[in-house]
Amino acid sequence: MIPAMPLQLRVFLCLALSIWVSASLIPAVADDLVYTTKEPSRDGTGKVYLGREIAQTVSSHAISWLERRDREGEERPSLVLENLEVDADDVLADIGAGSGYFTFLLAPLVPQGKVIAVDIQQEMLDFVEGRKKLKQVTNVETLLGSIEDTRLPVGGVDLVLMVDAYHEFSHPREMMESIVKGLSPGGRVVFLEYRGEAPEVPIKPLHKMTVKQLTAEMGAVGLELVEVRDFLPIQHFVVFRKPVPPAP
Numbered sequence: 670m671i672p673a674m675p676l677q678l679r680v681f682l683c684l685a686l687s688i689w690v691s692a693s694l695i696p697a698v699a700d701d702l703v704y705t706t707k708e709p710s711r712d713g714t715g716k717v718y719l720g721r722e723i724a725q726t727v728s729s730h731a732i733s734w735l736e737r738r739d740r741e742g743e744e745r746p747s748l749v750l751e752n753l754e755v756d757a758d759d760v761l762a763d764i765g766a767g768s769g770y771f772t773f774l775l776a777p778l779v780p781q782g783k784v785i786a787v788d789i790q791q792e793m794l795d796f797v798e799g800r801k802k803l804k805q806v807t808n809v810e811t812l813l814g815s816i817e818d819t820r821l822p823v824g825g826v827d828l829v830l831m832v833d834a835y836h837e838f839s840h841p842r843e844m845m846e847s848i849v850k851g852l853s854p855g856g857r858v859v860f861l862e863y864r865g866e867a868p869e870v871p872i873k874p875l876h877k878m879t880v881k882q883l884t885a886e887m888g889a890v891g892l893e894l895v896e897v898r899d900f901l902p903i904q905h906f907v908v909f910r911k912p913v914p915p916a917p
């Protein structure tokens with residue numbers, strides 16, 4: 670038999686139980702509202718965001734592929750640099766920087782600013798640090814992010830570049846919310862993603878993105894589409910902007 674409890678103790682236990690239940694339920698409910706699951710397809714995680722199955726993460730063993738010699742010929746990164754339109758003192762963030770292939774192309778564009786290379790794999794950031802020392806580059810910083818948070822300084826970044834990375838973020842909504850927090854008002858986000866609309870682009874389907882899908886996902890975190898420039902051989906160059914709040 671359960672012994673009778675004083676009223677105050679019963680009230681206290683009920684309150685404690687309801688706080689514990691809601692605290693343990695909130696993240697699960699929020700996650701369920703944003704993501705759904707399906708049977709994973711090849712190269713997929715089975716996690717679905719706004720109709721798109723999230724791709725598996727590329728491992729640090731892929732550094733040699735990211736650094737391949739013919740990348741300039743295949744993807745024309747030099748054209749990307751010409752189209753970024755950054756100022757010499759801008760703070761740039763290369764999110765999902767990998768081996769830092771783009772980080773070190775960006776660094777000379779901002780001699781009075783800096784480039785923050787963010788990745789969730791320490792091995793990638795170690796590679797960036799090694800190259801930074803070797804080339805004596807002084808305006809590159811590495812930042813270990815989490816799968817949900819870039820850990821960028823709040824309002825401290827003028828332009829975020831994501832090259833062939835966003836489609837494999839396991840928590841795209843949380844990542845984009847943290848990127849929006851890190852951007853200055855009017856700050857830009859530039860995506861280079863293999864064209865999802867083009868079946869002839871020889872990349873696995875989950876590692877491509879359509880402009881329509883990107884626009885829907887960026888709209889969900891309040892970013893405005895600025896333009897799509899298709900000057901690259903197989904990738905989209907898509908620009909979004911964080912709105913500037915109206916003057917009071």
Ligand SMILES: C[S@@+](CC[C@H](N)C(=O)[O-])C[C@H]1O[C@@H](n2cnc3c(N)ncnc32)[C@H](O)[C@@H]1O
Binds near residue numbers: 765814837
């Ligand atoms: C295909 S690589 C692209 C690397 C680089 N942008 C390039 O084009 O050479 C994708 C990178 O995104 C990183 N990544 C995956 N999820 C991430 C997250 N939530 N935050 C930051 N980086 C992430 C992976 O660790 C990997 O290094």
